[in-house]
Amino acid sequence: MATIEYAEYQALNEKTVVDYVMAHEKLAKLFQPGDTVVASEVGDGNLNLVFKIHAEQDPKRTLVVKQALPYVRLVGESWPLPTDRARIEAQALAVEYELCPDHTPEVYHFDPVMYLIAMRNLDEHIILRKGLIDGIVYPHLAEHVGTFMAKTLASTSDLVLAYDEKKEQVGKFINPEMCKITEDLVFTEPYRKTERNAYHEEITPQVRAFQADDALRTEVAKMKEKFMTHAQALIHGDLHTGSIMVNQADTYVIDPEFAFYGPMGFDIGAFFANILLSYASHEVRTEDEATRKQYRDWLKSVIVDTWHVFVREFKATWDQVDQINMPKAYQDDYMLRLLQDAVGLGACKVMRRVIGLAGVEDIRGIEDVEKKSIAASLALNMGRKMLMERETFTTIEQLVETVTACTPSYPWQ
């Protein structure tokens, strides 16, 4: 069997990806002699081709091949992107798998010329966002996500890593183009009039008010500064509910192509933000009041429980290192600052998902315009409150109660 070595990048298709797999021994051995191996392209993200490949004889003999495209899929070839993000993603998956194999898909192979990652096919799992839209409860979600964040963030920070290894890792994960997307789409464009913003027309008065609110924009600028300067840990960088695969038993975090050394609160806040976007959407998605309350109570408990699991696992990891020069008060202060960072950065994630280019299906998928406006307005008010009052929150319970007490401004008075 000859290994195919591509001398330069080319995008694969459903046929050539099978040839590629069968020509690489490490991947081919996932199949049996005589297997008919087929591929289908299933990418629904913006940046990549994703092929699911399986044997027709037994769909359990399977893998996923993810290949970086050289442009943003959502926008087209006019927005070029360096394919180097596949290297970042492969490196990040390797770090995450080492630190938290229970919640990271195993990587089988990385091709630095083809910007291609071959990895475990999580085909018994669905994207968490879809499950939340359908009102499904995942009993282990908080435990799993809290553990994943604690292990990956604490262990890649100065709290645990040796001084030289940390700095070397910072260099390996410099990721300018992907950071730029976040800087623009999360922290800049929602607060200006720009062509790429994609909110629905009915919500315009509230968006305009936000864009004219200098107090709000000042706090957003501080969050952007934190994102750009705070090299605290190797963060996933895009930890929303579309980057999490779940079923009733397991949870996997995928797609760390935005990974870099940034503020831990950006990951924690991204997860909280997307649970809160789901919370806002169920204001109108679920008609029956009892069902709505029950599901939203579970969503609230996910945020509270995730934080407590995170703190427990984070401190456990931290406490394994030399503590001699870190009084207990420092650790308490550190955790409080993490909470407030998560609230402020998460707030920006909530607002950008309503105003900016990349919305969330939870809200943008609501067909009825009135209902969509209620959910969008509620989310904006939640985000604003989180951002402006972030330094007043000292417990996660206080955050959740305050934020979920927000009401929509729509219909306009």
Added chain:
Amino acid sequence: MATIEYAEYQALNEKTVVDYVMAHEKLAKLFQPGDTVVASEVGDGNLNLVFKIHAEQDPKRTLVVKQALPYVRLVGESWPLPTDRARIEAQALAVEYELCPDHTPEVYHFDPVMYLIAMRNLDEHIILRKGLIDGIVYPHLAEHVGTFMAKTLASTSDLVLAYDEKKEQVGKFINPEMCKITEDLVFTEPYRKTERNAYHEEITPQVRAFQADDALRTEVAKMKEKFMTHAQALIHGDLHTGSIMVNQADTYVIDPEFAFYGPMGFDIGAFFANILLSYASHEVRTEDEATRKQYRDWLKSVIVDTWHVFVREFKATWDQVDQINMPKAYQDDYMLRLLQDAVGLGACKVMRRVIGLAGVEDIRGIEDVEKKSIAASLALNMGRKMLMERETFTTIEQLVETVTACTPSYPWQ
């Protein structure tokens, strides 16, 4: 003329350094045919050989050659150091010279194998620390240092640099071993019992009290965290009064071998800290009360004026870039946070210079033990007050008045 190319690193001496210079055309041309070129090693730092080289026929035909030693000179070969810091220094000098040529010595040549920098000889200048010890007033000091800091810090930050250039620069200035020295000597060892601390015996009670003070140690830990995670700008990293060359007309900042992307407040605070150490030393160095008051008033004015020059030049640099998404309130908040960072990080620089391995001649050079203890105790109290109250300071005048109102605890009650 044959260029000498060394295949591997070797430390030069007063003879071989002249051979080296005369074998490199760019350096040799600083001299005239027939010149007798001589060298003397004058390094009084801890990490390098420094040769002053001149023509006996005319001392104005001159240069300096600085060569990194592979160990810490003060401690000896038991503390090895990567010579890569010479690359960092040459790169940093190049950036600083581009941004602020009036206050940066010109580099003529960098040799990456020999870890050698050939640069302008500032032989009409003296080390600022020596001038301060002797009670000399430098009328342009605040204007020059404030300008240097503003131009180098603003222009290397996200406020001015393009997103990708900033991140590339972060990677080029990753400097783990030099940062480790600061992490240990400034932020860790002074607050533990360690063999390398080098305070004089009489001051032991106050040092022990600091080392037992968990509230103080908690704040120090936060400053250490800021130093390790806040990739805000290309900082000099060692901007004390021993890194500044002066005369009545000019000011040059030298020795940026500790440069990396860190918090701007570490540079600003280092300068303020060393002016305050001089202030503390003149409590006992100058007998005559009127003279003492006059000189110390000038030292106070240096801090106040430097900050105001810094703010003026920093905002001027910042204002040249796109401001559309940065309300004025963000800029004001940014400058206030810079001030408070400078106070907190500078506080740690004050205290380490009394307790830690590397003291300052201003205080350690005082022969009379009683007098030295008064100055040291005063400096410690100033440092402690700055650190613990840093978030209460909103103007530089308030800082200077508060800190200079401190009194020594020695003699002990």
